Amino acid sequence: MNLQDYIGKIRTFLSYKVFTLICFLLLAIVLYGVLFYNVKPQTYDVELFSVSDKTIRSPKTIVDEERTKEEQQKAADAVEKVYTFKKEKQQNRVSLIDSIFEFVLDINEETSTGKEKTDGKPEKKPIEEKLELLKSNLTANVNEDVTKSIPDEVFLALLKSNINELERARTIVVGQVETLMSEKIREENVPHYKNLISDRIGLTSLHSSLKDASVELGKYAIVANEIYDPEQTEERKKQAIQSVEPVKILQGQVIAQEGHLIDHETYHQLQLLGLLKSNPSVKPYIGLGIFVFLIIGSLFLYFTTFRVKEEKKQNYLILLSFIFIISLILMKIVGIISDLELDNIGYIFPAAMAPMLIRILLNERFAFILTIILAACGSIIFHDEIAGSINVEIAIYILFSGTAGILLLTNRNRRSNILQTGFYVSIINVFIIFFLLFLGNGQLTKIEYVYYLTFAFVSGLLSAILTIGLLPFFEAGFGILSTLKLIELSNPNHPLLKKILMEAPGTYHHSVMVANLAESACEAVGANGLLARVGCYYHDIGKTRRPQFFIENQMNIENPHNHLSPESSRDIIIAHAKDGAEMLKKHKLPKEIVDIAEQHHGTTLLKYFYYKAKEENEGINEADFRYPGPKPQTKEAAIISIADSVEAAVRSMSRPTLEQIKEVIQSIVQDRLQDDQLNECDITLKELEVIKKTFCETLNGIFHSRIEYPNSK
Structure with a gap:
């Protein structure tokens, strides 16, 4: 009784759909189990301020968000405030002071009330009435409410002065305001410039009350003309933040050196990478679950749309699963050997074996699908001693080697052709190795080149030998009538x-x-x-x-x-x-x-x-x-x-x-x-x-x- 007979007995107890789902579920469990160790992050039992007993490297490249935010905040804090110089404020303040003097002069020109005294001279208006008239005119014609900001004593002193004194005071104040307001004055420097104009006007020969009034007008005219621009400042801070490169912990970077102290920074990095036993990360397991789901899901969809009888479809699935699992086991064995300080021995993995077996026993499409899946799995298993990382080079190697085995196996009718195909695959493997080494511009010794080429050549021959050796077992176990079997029967x-x-x-x-x-x-x-x-x-x-x-x-x-x-x-x-x-x-x-x-x-x-x-x-x-x-x-x-x-x-x-x-x-x-x-x-x-x-x-x-x-x- 062959394997197919045992499978047939199991089918009698289960429906086709249940049996198929069980097959996919078992395949998913096996795949997850084989790859579990390769994504499991290695954790370390270390304490803060303890001495590291080994050198710890980062298994992946990640961004240190906390450090990145600190650097961004530093960059933002280093940005100076942006000020905008308002040149028009000089003319506005000069015009304001000039207007005040102009209104005072106009009021003083109204020297009488329209009535005459007994001596025949015009009667003058009371000073209080002039003040009220001045304040009324200023309120009505000046945008600023100067009457509340400037004391009445200033206006009274101006109204009591004659025209010549007012003109002289006007010239002095306007000139000083124009001179000082031509400079850039920030809000914090306004008191200094007020004192400066006070000192300059104080040195003039104006009489005491008019001088004091002129000082008050000059000080009132001095305002900030270099204004803080919050929008521009915020924009520059954003630019500074964006210009900060994320602080990264690079894959392979030494986190803790053997014999060195575990300080706060080192402990933080170990914690961030999930390398502490106290806080292991679950993300790699979730990622592996997604990977397995994608692979099994893709196979499930393909088999669902595959138009053959259910029994034949299940036979294909079981055969594909067996060959896939055998390849995974071989890959795992080679991966374990590579962990024993035998660098790059992963290239000896017989990448073309499974594709050639599927090509002979099933068809090319299944062979290509399996090649892609094996390449993806190989990139995880041969992770260069860094758990959870992806080895793209070995994935390319497995993909090209498996594809070469499928395409070069044109005549499947003789076992000698399989061996010949294995030899051709070995040559292709050698070219792939040269491509990967030269593209990476690696500096290798002659003995390392020999190792690489030997592994690649042995991989092709091993693929052919294993294909020839395993083929009869699958033919007998699954009752598959392959072309090789037909050729033997035609003898x-x-x-x-x-x-x-x-x-x-x-x-x-x-x-x-x-x-x-x-x-x-x-x-x-x-x-x-x-x-x-x-x-x-x-x-x-x-x-x-x-x-x-x-x-x-x-x-x-x-x-x-x-x-x-x-x-x-x-x-x-x-x-x-x-x-x-x-x-x-x-x-x-x-x-x-x-x-x-x-x-x-x-x-x-x-x-x-x-x-x-x-x-x-x-x-x-x-x-x-x-x-x-x-x-x-x-x-x-x-x-x-x-x-x-x-x-x-x-x-x-x-x-x-x-x-x-x-x-x-x-x-x-x-x-x-x-x-x-x-x-x-x-x-x-x-x-x-x-x-x-x-x-x-x-x-x-x-x-x-x-x-x-x-x-x-």
């Missing part, structure tokens, strides 16, 4: 083929002729031509039990059916299909070959013996003279069924012409269709036309006309 030295050749030479020749027809027709419609050829070799093995009862073996002997009843002849002829299937099962030939032997006659009617029996008994049942079947279930079986009849019919003809061959083929195919013999296989009418054409070409090449040479005398 004339196989015991059953030798049996046919020795005991039924006519049948052997007939089988070879049918094989030529069936193979060419299968290849023309995209079916498995090699399977058809090998199936033809064995399809009539049942005739070896009674070879003389079949016409192709009746050489120089009387036909034994002449002395038998139609029913006896029927039983003998029909039995060869069942006998052949039993013999093939006994010799453990693949199921596909057994099915061809069992199905190549379908449920067709033995017309000759049926009509012969009908001549003797009109009430004979037609069903009794039909093969038990089943009908052909595959294209290969259907094509062999037609080819078997076509070859026998054409061989019985004397010097068949092309037109006669066409008529025979058309008649046989039409008979199969009308008899519903092709209803249970997926062959189409269009493919039948291609098959008929191929049969015609092949048979015409065999039975072509020959020139008749005169007998030599």
